Amino acid sequence: MRFLRRELGLSSLEKTKGERHGTLHEGGTVGTMLITAIKRFADRPAIADNQTRWTYRELGQAAGRVVALFRTLGLKKGDGVALLATNRVETWAVVTAAAVMGLRYTSLHPLAAEDDHAFIVDDAEVDALVVEGAKFAELLRTMRDMTTWFCDAYASWQKGGIENANGRLRRWLPRHLDIDRTSDQDIQEIVLTTNLTPRKCLGFKTPFQALIAELGKDVQIRFS
Numbered sequence: 001m002r003f004l005r006r007e008l009g010l011s012s013l014e015k016t017k018g019e020r021h022g023t024l025h026e027g028g029t030v031g032t033m034l035i036t037a038i039k040r041f042a043d044r045p046a047i048a049d050n051q052t053r054w055t056y057r058e059l060g061q062a063a064g065r066v067v068a069l070f071r072t073l074g075l076k077k078g079d080g081v082a083l084l085a086t087n088r089v090e091t092w093a094v095v096t097a098a099a100v101m102g103l104r105y106t107s108l109h110p111l112a113a114e115d116d117h118a119f120i121v122d123d124a125e126v127d128a129l130v131v132e133g134a135k136f137a138e139l140l141r142t143m144r145d146m147t148t149w150f151c152d153a154y155a156s157w158q159k160g161g162i163e164n165a166n167g168r169l170r171r172w173l174p175r176h177l178d179i180d181r182t183s184d185q186d187i188q189e190i191v192l193t194t195n196l197t198p199r200k201c202l203g204f205k206t207p208f209q210a211l212i213a214e215l216g217k218d219v220q221i222r223f224s
Contacts, residue, residue, distance in 0.1 A: 030099040031099040031101070031102065034099055034100065035100065037056055038056045038057070038059060038063075040056075041056045042055065042056050042057040042060075043055050043057060044056055046058070047059060047089050047092050048089065049087060049088045049089050051088075052088070052089045053089075059089075059096060060096075062089075062090065062093035063093045063097045063100065064097075066093050066096075066097035067097045070097060070098075070101060070103070070128070071101075073128055075101065075103060075127060075128060076101075077101060077102035078102065078103070078104065079104065079127040079128070080103065080104040080105075080106065080124055080125050080126040080128075081094070081098050081103045081104065081105055081106070081126065081127065081129075081130065082105075082107070082108055082120070082121050082124065082126040082128075082129045082130070083095070083105070083106070083107055083108065083129075083130045084108040084110065084129070084130070084132065084136055085110070085130070085131070085132035085135070085136075086110055086132060086135055088132070090132075094130050104124070106120065106124045106126060108121075110135075110136070122151075123162070168194060168197075169190070169194065172190045172193075173190070195207045195208045196208055
């Protein structure tokens with residue numbers, strides 16, 4: 001990951017009283033807690049990976065550089081940022097900067113496929129993608145070459161397949177339902193029912209049958 005060369009420390013996160021109400025507090029509780037921890041425990045260990053160990057002061061300095069970078073890109077509160085990186089200290093600098101600025105943060109799994117990453121970036125309406133270049137350089141080039149379509153705001157009809165799938169799930173999971181109160185068994189039954197329901201767009205095959213056929217196998221499903 002690349003950061004700005006200009007050495008910006010905790011001072012880049014701290015502003016005057018008037019500016020603070022307009023910037024730092026926009027990040028909400030998480031951003032405020034991180035700022036407080038960086039100021040209060042400056043010289044205490046904050047985070048470490050296999051090669052690097054940072055104090056809270058060093059975390060604040062790195063996060064300040066990321067904040068400066070995000071601002072030069074024109075990112076503002078509510079914008080989306082996605083991160084593709086391994087488990088390293090710089091990852092938390094990006095997370096901290098996003099929280100302080102009030103950005104929407106999405107983490108991409110390092111082992112996921114390119115099309116999965118592209119779908120998540122599209123679905124999350126990401127404005128900036130931060131990639132650990134040394135580790136995922138080839139993957140980044142592949143994603144850049146992929147054809148991606150972004151829907152217009154409030155134009156759900158432009159992604160009919162996703163909206164159709166969401167509508168099907170709403171049959172069992174209406175908006176007013178507290179999903180935390182739904183058992184894992186109920187969730188698995190919903191997933192199974194969805195994947196075993198024939199679809200017209202698949203030639204009246206089930207999603208499960210279509211996947212198996214894509215893998216070169218033939219499976220017959222009978223319902224008693």
